[in-house]
Amino acid sequence: MKFVYNVEGGDFTNAGSSSSEVKKMMKQLGVASDIIKHTVVALYEAEVNIVAHAYSGTITVDIDENRIHLKLEDKGPGIPNIDQAMQKGYSTASSKVREMGFGAGMGLPNMKSNADVLTVNSEVGKGTTVEITNYFSK
Numbered sequence: 001m002k003f004v005y006n007v008e009g010g011d012f013t014n015a016g017s018s019s020s021e022v023k024k025m026m027k028q029l030g031v032a033s034d035i036i037k038h039t040v041v042a043l044y045e046a047e048v049n050i051v052a053h054a055y056s057g058t059i060t061v062d063i064d065e066n067r068i069h070l071k072l073e074d075k076g077p078g079i080p081n082i083d084q085a086m087q088k089g090y091s092t093a094s095s096k097v098r099e100m101g102f103g104a105g106m107g108l109p110n111m112k113s114n115a116d117v118l119t120v121n122s123e124v125g126k127g128t129t130v131e132i133t134n135y136f137s138k
Contacts, residue, residue, distance in 0.1 A: 003021075003060070005059040006056070007050045007072075009055045009056055009057070016047060018061075022068075031136060035135075039132070043070055043132065045114075053074070054127065055076055057072060058073050059072050067134060071129065071130075072128075072131075073128075077125065079122040088109045108120065115133065118132055
């Protein structure tokens with residue numbers, strides 16, 4: 001099964017709606033609750049990063065009997081130093097985003113700790129692609 005969601009930058013009202021949809025879908029499919037939790041945490045963090053940092057983005061969800069694969073592609077400023085961005089507490093969020101309670105610098109580290117496989121590719125001035133894969137059995 002494959003689904004695509006569109007995400008608008010700056011739309012904090014709907015931030016997390018794709019994550020909620022994926023959670024419902026995984027529950028209906030009978031996926032183990034710990035896999036659902038890890039997947040939804042990683043997806044939520046990635047989705048909020050699009051909202052907080054990019055102009056727009058898409059989330060492609062691909063689920064089969066063995067795994068869920070999430071591909072988040074955004075059009076935005078990109079990440080100049082991915083290794084630095086992976087450090088807990090490092091953030092480039094604006095003061096406005098921080099005042100709303102986002103941008104604590106935990107997005108990428110939380111994605112990494114909740115994904116079986118995490119890949120981050122970025123081109124400054126163009127955007128970022130994040131891929132998250134979680135397997136249903138290990």
